Amino acid sequence: MRDKIIEIILDQDGGFISGEELSKYIGISRAAIWKHIKILKEEGYNIESVNKKGYRLIEIPKDLLTYKNINHKLNAKIIGNKIIHFETIGSTNDYAKEIASNEDEGTIIISEEQTNGRGRLGRQWYSKSYDGIWMSVILKPNIMPYEAPFITLIAGASIAKALKNLGVETLIKWPNDVILNDKKISGILTELSAEIERVNYIVLGIGINVKTMEFSQEISDIATSLYKENYKISRVDIVKNILEEFEKLYFKYVNENSKEETLDICRKYSAIIGKEIYLLKNKSKELVKCLDINKDGNLIVEKKNKTIQEIVSGEVSIRGVEGYV
Numbered sequence: 474m475r476d477k478i479i480e481i482i483l484d485q486d487g488g489f490i491s492g493e494e495l496s497k498y499i500g501i502s503r504a505a506i507w508k509h510i511k512i513l514k515e516e517g518y519n520i521e522s523v524n525k526k527g528y529r530l531i532e533i534p535k536d537l538l539t540y541k542n543i544n545h546k547l548n549a550k551i552i553g554n555k556i557i558h559f560e561t562i563g564s565t566n567d568y569a570k571e572i573a574s575n576e577d578e579g580t581i582i583i584s585e586e587q588t589n590g591r592g593r594l595g596r597q598w599y600s601k602s603y604d605g606i607w608m609s610v611i612l613k614p615n616i617m618p619y620e621a622p623f624i625t626l627i628a629g630a631s632i633a634k635a636l637k638n639l640g641v642e643t644l645i646k647w648p649n650d651v652i653l654n655d656k657k658i659s660g661i662l663t664e665l666s667a668e669i670e671r672v673n674y675i676v677l678g679i680g681i682n683v684k685t686m687e688f689s690q691e692i693s694d695i696a697t698s699l700y701k702e703n704y705k706i707s708r709v710d711i712v713k714n715i716l717e718e719f720e721k722l723y724f725k726y727v728n729e730n731s732k733e734e735t736l737d738i739c740r741k742y743s744a745i746i747g748k749e750i751y752l753l754k755n756k757s758k759e760l761v762k763c764l765d766i767n768k769d770g771n772l773i774v775e776k777k778n779k780t781i782q783e784i785v786s787g788e789v790s791i792r793g794v795e796g797y798v
């Protein structure tokens with residue numbers, strides 16, 4: 474009921490709607506509408522009520538990542554149809570894996586804070602309250618398990634594209650980082666549950682630093698946020714853009730078996746193609762030249778002895794010669 478009320482108020486784009494109209498739309502009394510408005514205000518919606526004019530939303534306070542805010546005018550068919558929002562959680566990926574079998578494809582878990590945010594290979598992902606976007610998307614594509622890493626590339630491409638739509642030029646550090654001004658603003662963690670020839674589900678985890686101004690010492694040299702780089706963009710707008718861009722590229726991949734658009738974006742926005750990079754694997758460190766991303770999404774590099782090698786994501790980490798990129 475309250476979802477409907479806020480939906481109608483949001484539809485007014487900041488204009489007034491009278492209590493009478495609202496009660497007609499929803500089919501409950503004006504007094505009942507007022508009670509719901511009171512609760513919405515307590516939830517953080519800055520709703521103004523003016524005698525004889527009705528109600529209007531002054532702003533979306535705190536830019537909360539709720540279903541109501543994100544799903545409003547979201548131009549997507551399945552991604553974001555259901556959004557489960559937490560104030561705090563251990564890890565959205567862990568929770569998504571717990572419920573994935575019983576959820577439809579496209580369900581999103583999003584939290585204002587993660588207390589146990591995870592990177593790849595058991596690494597930690599800092600996810601402070603209200604500072605960023607910490608979300609997981611449940612996917613059930615009809616692909617072979619070995620093809621799952623391509624989902625990471627689709628995610629990277631959609632993050633770069635979404636931020637570009639909002640005026641921010643980022644680069645993609647293959648396979649799973651998004652870079653702004655030579656530092657990491659976003660990381661992707663794709664996890665798979667599969668049988669030998671069948672994917673049960675994929676959990677796509679996306680972390681984006683939006684409002685963080687101070688990073689812990691461990692990552693202060695390599696991490697940045699949109700606010701820190703002077704891009705004051707609403708988290709809700711970023712999430713919406715990512716979900717829309719992601720769905721377009723994802724449908725092309727799973728419905729038309731077409732990887733081209735994702736690959737084009739990954740190449741065009743690549744932070745590493747044409748550069749010398751270090752490949753880190755276990756304890757070894759090898760200097761190579763990065764040539765291209767091939768049609769499967771793997772990285773093509775030239776080694777010191779001039780041989781060409783194809784690198785599959787997940788095998789290695791990459792560092793720039795002079796720093797993180």
Ligand code: BT5
Nearest residue numbers: 564566590591592593596598599608660661678679680696
């Ligand atoms: C990643 O791993 O970059 C994947 C991060 C995925 C996070 C999302 S948030 C929603 C979902 N739920 C989860 O629990 N996780 C996903 P990796 O490439 O392994 O990078 C991890 C490394 O990045 C760490 O070892 C730090 O050096 C650095 N790091 C940690 N937190 C960071 C942050 N907030 N911003 C930038 N760098 C960070």
